[in-house]
Amino acid sequence: MRYLIGKKTVLFAAKSGCAFLALLLAASVCMAFFKADRVNADSQVVISAVTRSSDIGPGDIIIVDVVANHMPGITEFGPVRFNYDADQAEFVAFDQGKELTNYAYTETQTKGELIVSGMDQMMSVGTDENGEETISASFASEEQVVLFTVTLRIYPNGSGDINCWISECGSFTSPEESVSVSIGSGVTLPIKRGGLSSNATLSSLKVRGASITPEFNPNITEYTCSVELSVTEVQVSVIESNSWAAVSINGNQYLNVGDNTVTVDVTAQDGINRMHYTIHVVRRESNIPDNALLVDVDGNTYTFLDAPEEAVIPEGFSQTTRYINGYSVPAYIRDGVTSVLIYLYDGTQSPGFYFYNSTAKTVIKYEPENTIIETSQILKSVEVPDDVMIPEEFKPAIFDNGTMLLNGYLNDDGDFILYLADENGFKDFYRYNQTDGTVSTYRFADKKAELLYSYLFDVFLVIAIIEAVIITITVYIIRRMVSDRTSPRPKRV
Helix, strand or coil, rough: CCCHHHHHHHHHHHHHHEEEEEEEEHHHHHHHHHHHHHHHHCEEEEEEEEECCCEEEECCCEEEEEEEEEECCCCCCEEEEEEEECEEEEEEEEEECCCCCCCCEEEEEEEEEEEEEEEEEECCECCCCCCEEEEECCCEEECCEEEEEEEEEEECCCCEEEEEEECCCCCECCCCCEEEEEECCCCEEECCCCCCCCCCCCCEEEEECCCEECCCCCCCCCEEEEECCCCCCCEEEECCEEEECEEEEEEECCCCCCEEEEEEEEECCCCCCEEEEEECCCCECCCCCCCEECCCCCCCEEECCCCCCCCCCCCCEEEEEEEEEEEEEEEEEECCCCCEEEEEEEECCCCCECCCCCCCCCECCCCCCCCEEECCHHHHHCCCCCCCCCCCCEEEEEEECCCEEEEEEEEECCCCEEEEECCCCCEEEEEEEECCCCCCECCCCCCCHHHHHHHHHHHHHHHHHHHHHHHCCCCHHHHHHHHHHHCCCCCCC
16 A cells, blocks of 8 residues: 555656656746847837838929838948939939938948938947957837938929839848848838919928937928027028028028028919018127137136137237137147147136147146247246256356246356146247257266266376377387397407
8 A cells, every 4th residue: 555655646646747857848948939039129129211202293302212111230330222213303402311320421322212221430349257349239219210201302294103212231230149130111202293382381491510409300490590790691401392482581690799680582383372480590699609618638627719800819820710629719820839729717816828749638728938838849947956967067047038038047157947747738948049949958067077088088198198108108218128149249358
């Protein structure tokens, strides 16, 4: 009886174990199946062409967005090949996706086709815990993303339908997962013939060198933007929604400081419908962008300012505009001088001119009384540190070069030297040429070495003299001995 019970127990346990293993295997298969489906779904990117246009006729603009259903951290995409009916419409414009500002685009446009590729310029590169390189895209979205926008215009004789489609997707590269790409839907719109067009809207409105607010919409008629003080005229570019609409632009020239009103009037082909767009252009009172700051290599912060009219500019410098620390600011340059002169405020001292070296990120205050401007460097007079010794033969002296008083040191040979610091903060003695005003690094002679050489010279000179006397005496004695042997003296009896 005990044997039968034990046997049944073992058999039950074996069956239970097999059932558990089967259940575990089934669960693993299901998990793998669902996991595989989920990965494939997440990594599937579908590229489609969609349009914002609906009722179109001959001469009308059609705007087509090429969209991805989502962007799973793509670092590079393309080539995406966009096609359209070249016998029905002409190419007008290409615009990059507004969410993809970190991407560098390349596009090739031919009749009926536009080929576009993009690469993430702000991707981050690092290393993982194993020391292997890791790459992360700067942008990712689970929502639909516009890759680029194409603007087309229907020909005046266009009829039937206009078709736009994607013929190739290329590849979409993600360092984090495998991505497959497929082609989605295209666009087909009927071209409706009718009478005269009543469309008086614009499909695009831009101000060169400025951003308008709010973002352009054909049905929004009032915008604002700002330009620098140096701008006295703005270039307004527009694209009419219908090619037969007449456009008139006024007020974009002779801008005053402060508020200006630029108007864009559009009259439809029928001569009845009109649209009036207004751009409020603010010409700033300063050439400096708002909150423009400069941070030097030491972490010091400076504020960009406009130089006052009475400010004295160093000889040979001319005014221009430079991009510094991401801002377009007025600067003064001179041929051969690496640094640029800019007007700054450090928060404590009075505002003034500073020399800025974009390579070294150094900022040096320009002080006419002690700043020497060389062809390739800016040197500024500084105090000699206590641990730097000045040879005794140099005495403090002042030299007037006609524009500044130079405090330095002079020796009996006429060498006038200065202690100067360059743009990188390196300090040294420089010899000042009083004739042409140039400077060069000065190296002091080693007086100890000179004294040693002089002493050795004197010692060897004495030794040489002694040797000469000894040789002379020796020669005299030898000659005397030879003379006595060859001509002996007679002996007295």
